[in-house]
Amino acid sequence: MIDLKEKMEEMLRLLKKLVNLDSGSYYKQGIDEIGAVLSKEYESIGFNVHVHPQDERGNNLVIRHPEALDPKVMIVAHMDTVFPIGTAEKRPFMIEGNYAYGPGVVDMKASLVSVLFAMKTLVELQFDAYKNVEIVLNSDEEIGSRHSRSLIELVGKEKEYALIMEAAGKDGSIVTQRKGGARYKIKVEGVPAHSGSEHEKGRSAIEEIAYKTIKLHKMTDYKEGITVNVGLLKGGTSANTIAPIAEAEVDVRITNLEQIKEVERKMKEICSVPTIKGTKIKIAGQLNRPPMMKSKKSIELIRLVQEIGKEMGLEIKEAFRGGCSDGSFTSSMGIATVDGLGPVGGNGHRDDEYLDISSLTERTELLAETIRRLTHVHQTTQIK
Structure with missing residues (x-):
């Protein structure tokens, strides 16, 4: 030896x-x-x-x-x-x-x-x-x-x-x-407005991405070995402006390759309809390690x-x-x-x-x- x-x-x-x-x-x-x-x-x-x-x-x-x-x-x-x-x-x-x-x-x-x-x-x-x-x-x-x-x-x-x-x-x-790993980026476009004098005219991208974060986290299924984590969030331009833009970076882990198709289907479904009317959502990303x-x-x-x-x-x-x-x-x-x-x-x-x-x-x-x-x-x- x-x-x-x-x-x-x-x-x-x-x-x-x-x-x-x-x-x-x-x-x-x-x-x-x-x-x-x-x-x-x-x-x-x-x-x-x-x-x-x-x-x-x-x-x-x-x-x-x-x-x-x-x-x-x-x-x-x-x-x-x-x-x-x-x-x-x-x-x-x-x-x-x-x-x-x-x-x-x-x-x-x-x-x-x-x-x-x-x-x-x-x-x-x-x-x-x-x-x-x-x-x-x-x-x-x-x-x-x-x-x-x-x-x-x-x-x-x-x-x-x-x-x-x-x-x-x-x-x-x-x-x-x-586990395999995938990364996704979600971008939300809102409508800016002064948060004091014209609050009702704004559509907050931050608020929309917050709703999406909660729904995405609920996709985690420990029994099946699937985890979803919004690990990075950024958005807005100032405290007194309704946020015109927000972004989230999402980490997904899977146990077997077949799971990624269903995960992506659910993510796209969640992001297909805005909770805050007037906001627009885009999602991009993919599996990067099987x-x-x-x-x-x-x-x-x-x-x-x-x-x-x-x-x-x-x-x-x-x-x-x-x-x-x-x-x-x-x-x-x-x-x-x-x-x-x-x-x-x-x-x-x-x-x-x-x-x-x-x-x-x-x-x-x-x-x-x-x-x-x-x-x-x-x-x-x-x-x-």
């Missing part, structure tokens, strides 16, 4: 460097700096790094060894975080006891370190498994992978297995199912990961998460997919986000061994 304990100090040094670089989804310069650091590391062990430039967002990277002629395993990890510029300076990387803290430390800069060191280990131990891997490091996962989805799907062609590097659960669980579902192929992959974990003395449970990830894209392509293969931690997107340091080498060992076994399986009898 692969052992990386002696690499811990080196891994933490790189992790500190990455965490102390701001790389929010909208901060191209910071993400590209992360990409440059990682590119240098991969090139030092003989891998080729192909940069896919982006004008507005950070560049995406596709990484593979020159001898990887027909790799069957893809790894997906993201370089962006949710934190604004200046966060790393305000609360830089630090270690307290068995935990490391800092913006993006577990979501997912620890995973970026884990993937690199898994590759380094396979190269150093001369396991040919590193020739069976293609890595996608994308720059916009936290905002829906709008620019990188097509790249993930392009790399996914002809792949058998997808290993998604979101953080493991606090209990070390891997993610085997996820649900990540179990398949026969993914079940076999899950069992393999759990078997390796058992050999390492780890009980690896399965988890269903409501949050979305890039695993939705690979799963919907029919690729056997397992998510949550990153190190263990918690409180992602929060100021107290943390990494369980002991898991950094453990999960890297698990990843490297999984790649090695998948390569052996593919060379003998493929997972079906």
Whole structure:
């Protein structure tokens, strides 16, 4: 079994460097700096790094060894975080006891370190498994992978297995199912009027969107695994003017793909008739991540990961998460997919986000061994 304990100090040094670089989804310069650091590391062990430039967002990277002629395993990890510029300076990387803290430390800069060191280990131990891997490091996962989805799907062609590097659960669980996600924007046009002298002539867009918000929230059905959330509202021009315009951004989560048609039908029905006569309503949006579902192929992959974990003395449970990830894209392509293969931690997107340091080498060992076994399986009898 692969052992990386002696690499811990080196891994933490790189992790500190990455965490102390701001790389929010909208901060191209910071993400590209992360990409440059990682590119240098991969090139030092003989891998080729192909940069896919982006004008507005950070560049995406596709990484593979020159001898990887027909790799069957893809790894997906993201370089962006949710934190604004200046966060790393305000609360830089630090270690307290068995935990490391800092913006993006577990979501997912620890995973970026884990993937690199898994590759380094396979190269150093001369396991040919590193020739069976293609890595996608994308720059916009936290905002829906709008620019990188097509790249993930392009790399996914002809792949058998997808290993998604979101953080493991606090209990070390891997993610085997996820909800799908959709986003919609509702725009209401009202009729402006002075709120004091001509109140009766106005038609409030804010009032109309408030009625719509209540109706949309009532669509939530926990039993069926459907949630609808109006998470952003804006509108109006001044306190003493009947609001001429209002907008709402709506997040929808579904458990299976069939549900989205009924959800969209109900949303359009709700928005088809204004409650406040004289207002006009427009709705636009779509599903941007399908649900990540179990398949026969993914079940076999899950069992393999759990078997390796058992050999390492780890009980690896399965988890269903409501949050979305890039695993939705690979799963919907029919690729056997397992998510949550990153190190263990918690409180992602929060100021107290943390990494369980002991898991950094453990999960890297698990990843490297999984790649090695998948390569052996593919060379003998493929997972079906």
